[in-house]
Amino acid sequence: xxxxxxxxxxxxxxxxxxxxxxxxxxxxxxxxxxxxxxxxxxxxxxxxxxxxxxxxxxxxxxxxxxxxxxxxxxxxxxxxxxxxxxxxxxxxxxxxxxxxxxxxxxxxxxxxxxxxxxxxxxxxxxxxxxxxxxxxxxxxxxxxxxxxxxxxxxxxxxxxxxxxxxxxxxxxxxxxxxxxxxxxxxxxxxxxxxxxxxxxxxxxxxxxxxxxxxxxxxxxxxxxxxxxxxxxxxxxxxxxxxxxxxxxxxxxxxxxxxxxxxxxxxxxxxxxxxxxxxxxxxxxxxxxxxxxxxx
Numbered sequence: 556x557x558x559x560x561x562x563x564x565x566x567x568x569x570x571x572x573x574x575x576x577x578x579x580x581x582x583x584x585x586x587x588x589x590x591x592x593x594x595x596x597x598x599x600x601x602x603x604x605x606x607x608x609x610x611x612x613x614x615x616x617x618x619x620x621x622x623x624x625x626x627x628x629x630x631x632x633x634x635x636x637x638x639x640x641x642x643x644x645x646x647x648x649x650x651x652x653x654x655x656x657x658x659x660x661x662x663x664x665x666x667x668x669x670x671x672x673x674x675x676x677x678x679x680x681x682x683x684x685x686x687x688x689x690x691x692x693x694x695x696x697x698x699x700x701x702x703x704x705x706x707x708x709x710x711x712x713x714x715x716x717x718x719x720x721x722x723x724x725x726x727x728x729x730x731x732x733x734x735x736x737x738x739x740x741x742x743x744x745x746x747x748x749x750x751x752x753x754x755x756x757x758x759x760x761x762x763x764x765x766x767x768x769x770x771x772x773x774x775x776x777x778x779x780x781x782x783x784x785x786x787x788x789x790x791x792x793x794x795x796x797x798x799x800x801x802x803x804x805x806x807x808x809x810x811x812x813x814x815x816x817x818x819x820x821x822x823x824x825x826x827x828x829x830x831x832x833x834x835x836x837x838x839x840x841x842x843x844x845x846x847x848x849x850x
Contacts, residue, residue, distance in 0.1 A: 560674035565622035566634035566714060567671070567686065568607065569694035570598070570641065570664040572615040578658050590657050591615065597644050605637035606630075610685055618694070620686055623673045631668045631717035638664050638708055639749050664708040665697025667733075668717055693733050697743060703834075704728055705804025706745045715744045724748040724759060726766040727773055728805055730827035740826045745805070758799070765794055769806060776813050777827040779820070785813035789844070810844075811835045 572578070572594075579587050598617055599609055607621040621637070622630030642662065649659040669690030676685040697709040711733060715725060724747040730740045747762050755763075772787030788810035795803040815835035835841040 561623075561672070562670055563623040563673050564630075564668070564670050565620050565673065565686065566630040566666060566668040566717075567691065567694045568602075568617070568619040568621065568634050568638060568664065568666050569698045570617045570638075570662045571698050573661045573663055575615040575660075578660065581658060586657060589655070590652065590660070593651065594645075594648055594660065597648060598641050601637050601640045601644055605633045605640070607634065607637055608684065611683070616695075620673070620684075623686075624684065629717075631666075631714045632719065634666050634668075635710060635714065635718060635723070635746055636749060638666055639746060642707060662707070663698050663701040665694040665699075665701070665710070666708070666714050667693035667697060667711040668714040669693070669711075696733055700731065700743065704745075704808060705802070708746055709743045710746055712742045712744070715742070722750050724750070724763045724766055726805075727770050729773070729809065729829070730777065732828055740828050761798060765791055765799075768794075772806070772809070776809065779816075779825075781813045781817045781820075785810050785817065788813060807844075808834060811841050814841050815839055 578590075582590070594615075595612060595617070602609055602617075602619050605621070606625050606627050607619045608623075608625060610618045610620055612618075619634075621627060621634040627633055642664065645660060645662055652659060667690060669688075671686040671688040671691050673686050674684070676683055676687075693711060697711060700709055701707065706728065709728065718725070726745045726747055727742050728745050729743060731743055733741055733743075747766065748759055750759060768787065769791045772784050772791060775781075775784035775787055788806045792803050792806040792810065795801045795806065812829055812835060815831075818840060821830060837843075
């Protein structure tokens, strides 16, 4: 029987199609197969080109590893670049789908870097390469968290620590408890854009500026200055809508949370993690605010 033979530092990727169940229900089985085949083919090609290995397809989800068995000391950077390439690749798939009368798709991604046990799993007649350990499950949790913030990708602080910051627009989104081995608050980040060697565009510069404004709002939030934090998050959401044509759910959500904590302060032991099982709403005296998006 196969076994997990070595402990390696790797970066793990997990993606899932948004609203896949609804998409499948609207298609004939043969059309679903055509769409998934094209999607898996294109996404796998990107993973291969950046030195990653697909561990498995789970329904419409993709689970991949960078750094093992193909060694790469810059596995975090390779994984994040592949993720951004895959997200852009979905746009090409949607153009192709439109010509065939198939629905558009979008994906949510999670990336985490850490130590796992890697090797062949299974029996001599059926082996596959796999990863195990507390860190192995984190990417899927990050992918799921995208739903809360309206983001297309989230990476862990461990991955963020290994990226060349000058090459990316990265936005800290929130403190969360990923619980991989021990309970600690950890920042998660949205990767907005990769600059590389090209000159930054005006849109790139504006996204970076607004990301820094969001970061300052988050600092006010963690420092329990909830009134100022709510105003700062509100300003970010307004500018994202007016100048970039983006409805920024993350800043809207964080504005509501900051407003909630103004009237319902968290305990003194609070370290930035949202401690309710639901988002605040009108029942809590938190009103919706119109955010105008210029198209």
